[in-house]
Amino acid sequence: MTGDGDERTRIFFFDLGNDGIFLFRGFQKSPPVCGTTSTGRFRFRKFAACLPVAAVLTGCSGDLSTLDPAGPASASIAHLWWIMLWGSALLFALVIGLFFTSTMTRRFSGIPASRWIVWGGLVLPIPVLTGLLIAAFIQGETLFGARAETPAKVIHVEASMWNWNMRYGQTESDPESRNVLHIPAGETVEIAVSSLDVIHSFWVPRLAGKIDAIPGHETRIRLKADRPGTFGGICAEYCGVGHSAMTFTVIAHEPADYERILQTLSDAQENT
Known part of the structure; x- marks a missing residue:
């Protein structure tokens, strides 16, 4: 016994x-x-x-690792991940502690099962889960820029089977690129995402979270790279047989280089 x-x-x-x-x-x-x-x-x-x-x-770590952040939004996500991990570990330790206490200690054998359920299933988990929920809401507000002003630069990204078309302006005459997104390093850029056919999902793990690309609807997310560099992006929503190859690259440039890249894209577009 x-x-x-x-x-x-x-x-x-x-x-x-x-x-x-x-x-x-x-x-x-x-x-x-x-x-x-x-x-x-x-x-x-x-x-x-x-x-x-x-x-x-x-x-x-790697090019698609959310735990290797290269911008403030991805750093918030990584921070939230660690909060969730330690919160879950705390909950696990509490439950395992109750398990061994109830099975190895004789003096707890007379406690009714209902009391174990209330304390082990409600009283202990609720404070931990409440703290995790509050942290998630705060990070979500920061990630999608609910409290920030609209950035000066807005880039329109249109997804289609199985490519990404980037337009650096509001009109069709503005510079465009395909499967390569150019952004200025150190600046917040708003990405307006839409889809030409089915639902896709725009995701640059090291710079920000995911957001769906929906036909007939525009969703927005903000990117900021702390430093110049190249970052991988993928479609995070299954969209057909070419889904696995629907990748793109984000290149963060120095501000002066960024303007030169846009001019190069514009010149190439005029010559075609």
Whole structure:
């Protein structure tokens, strides 16, 4: 029985694989190594050995990594991600703590199940979830610029199967580019996104969040690159057989170089 010193909890924790629980099947019936005679201790060490590998993998980054921000909007998203991670970890620790308290401590065996449900299922999670919700709303307001003035530069982006057309102005005579978006570094640019056919999704992970490109409707999102560089962008909404190839590149230029690029695009457009 629980609390009687018969090691019931230890056996339950390490031998869940005997009941077909897939999470623990990798630790089931493992032969001892290096003279180890305690199978349970070996299983625990095997599990603990995986933790550093998992920690290293979390440090992976790349051109489409939201955890490698290159602008204030993406930094807010990464910050929110870490808040969610630690909030979830706190909740997990509370629940696991209650689990071991209820199974390993004899004096809690007389507490009614309804009380465990109220405290473990409501009282503990609600403050954590409320804090996460408030943080998400605050970051969302910042991301979509609800409290900021409209930037001076507005770039129109039209999605179509399976390309992105960028226009740097309001009229058809303004400079255009295809699958390459040019922006000035250090300045906030508003991107007006629309679609020619089906619903797509405009996403530059290292600069901002996602926003849908909807036929007949214009949605807006703001980009700002902290420094000059090249950043990957993708369509984040499945849109057909060419979806995986519907990528684009964002190039952030120094302000003077940006104006020169627009002039080059305009000259090339006039000559065609």
